[in-house]
Amino acid sequence: MRASGQKEIDRAVEEIEGNMCDILDKYVDKNADGVCVQASTLGSLEALLEFLKESKIPVVQVAIGPVHKNNVLKA
DSSP: OOOOSHHHHHHHHHHHHHHHHHHHHHHBOTTSOOEEEEESSHHHHHHHHHHHHHTTOOEEEEEESOOOHHHHHHO
């Protein structure tokens, strides 16, 4: 799908930001020890986080995109 104007882009950004906030609220506990999770897409991130939740593995950080050296050092 391609955005045809700035209004559609702004709406898409708001939707994605809302989805990320929902994911952070539901799956991430920054007060515990746990794993850092990074995935290539929002859907794959959510699927992985659901699996970790069912497996009772705490998550302290999430990200979307390719893994870089900084991500590994942070983890």
